[in-house]
Amino acid sequence: MNAITRTFAASLLAIALHAGTAHAAQPQAGDLQAAARAATIEGSTVVTADGVRLYYKDWGPKDGPVVTFSHGWPLSSDSWESQMLFLADQGYRVVAHDRRGHGRSSQPWDGNDMDHYADDLAAVITALDLRDVTVVGFSTGGGEVARYIGRHGTARVKKAVLVGAVTPFMLRTTDNPDGAPIELFDGFRKAARENRAQQYLDIASGPFFGFNRPGATPSAGLVQNFYVQGMQAGHRNTYDSIAAFSATDFRGDLAKFDVPTLVIHGGDDQIVPPAMSAQLVPRHVKHAEVILYPGAPHGITDTHKDRLNQDLLDFLRE
Template identity: 55%
Template sequence: MATITTTDGTHIFYKDWGSKDAQPIIFSHGWPLSADVWDAQMVFFANQGFRTIAHDRRSHGRSDQVWHNNTMDQYGDDLAELIEQLDLHDVILVGHSTGGGEVTRYVGRHGTGRVAKIALIGAVPPLMLKTEANPDGLPLDVFDGIRKGTNANRSQFFKDLTIPFYGYNREGAVISEGIREEFWRQGMMGGLKGQLDSIRAFSESDFHQDLKAFDKPTLVLHGDDDQIVPIGASALSTVKIVKHAVLKVYEGGDHGLTQTHQDRFNADLLDFINA
């Protein structure tokens, strides 16, 4: 397995497909998944002539399960170390959900010197938690419920979570048991402690200042029926901060649209990259 070792000694697993001389695209996954969720995109874009890279966030997938440092700052720093150790330039960053937070925090802490474009997909910025200053966010008890379900019986919780995640509770939805089983498999590969810490990281991290550092072409893509990361407190707020961002909304789109709308998403992302 290919890994890098971060400055705090954590081994981060990554996949690296396509030509090493091609422009790189880095895909950052959502909670509680792994790099495997991006396999279809990695194959598609590698076949389009790009170098495609995806890593397992610390305490997720095949990366080390660590007790400390499961924070958004560290996720951003891990991404920076991956980019620097592979000596990547002109990178296209693509982050889904928590991965969108990771990408955003990377830009806030490390700048865009190695970055060409950014795509935030169903992403958590600028802030998921409801506060006086962020009334469209979700109340803390929602995230307490996620913590409780994950801690008490994460196997069952992950299975149940696939229903709203992919919009399978909507009229006319075609349920894929394969997608549900794959979500469960990837989730169960991760470490419980890190996954619990990550809930705080994705829900309580404030990305307003990070988004102000965006100075590269940016795509903000979101489903308007996202039941996990509601569009109002996320994408619609992000594009008010990143003034040059391109907003693309999938009507009726769910949170897992990179899989449920795979061909459409791949085409839209390719159009953005090539624009």
């Protein structure tokens, strides 16, 4: 594929992704608020206006300061358990849900895109009536947090944290030369169709935790935990999510951030390299503070959990 064809194909993917949600991308605020208010709580699930059941966990004192966690691809809220346990012990109310199509939530055929992810987060926040929230997102979840603020504003948000996030824009296009080529994401899709179980094992045992680096000591437990969470998710849902995290442009969403924002990223992140993500966020969020962990991989919620926990606590206490 020559350079012109490659650029054209990348642009087509981005256009196609947004065309499917063109009307939803610029909704009326009242419509969004009404949809969020329509969500109901049934046991350990929030049921959205379109009937999707979102499993959630709500730990810590119910009167504590609130922190929500949005997880990465293809994981679930379980991937945040170290941070949630730590902060709940510090007196915070910590809430995390399994994204639609992931973990213990419903596996809808449609709606596997960032607009729906953001609206689902809004449904959880509204159904539980959470206020003055610090919204934290990892990887794809960072995009979810950005799109939530872009669509729903910060009326209920106190602070924001992007951890290893896919913001501002992962895909290389004519106006985004810092992004990755479309062939990379096509490879993700091809591997998912051929053998997604092996794909998850390969990602976890290699670049996600940095176990492919010289001198690294692989953890079978971390690899298996990643695999189990990934295989809980729906095949269609995780497949569609590749386009959601790669071809969604979050630059306009970041421009709407008007709350204190912390960006934390592994310096040796092979999944979402900081040069195309964390280091570019200050172009769009002028007040953002960026912290890079030297030599750290993508999966810092596990590999660097003690440092991450402390950095989150320090930011929450500021």
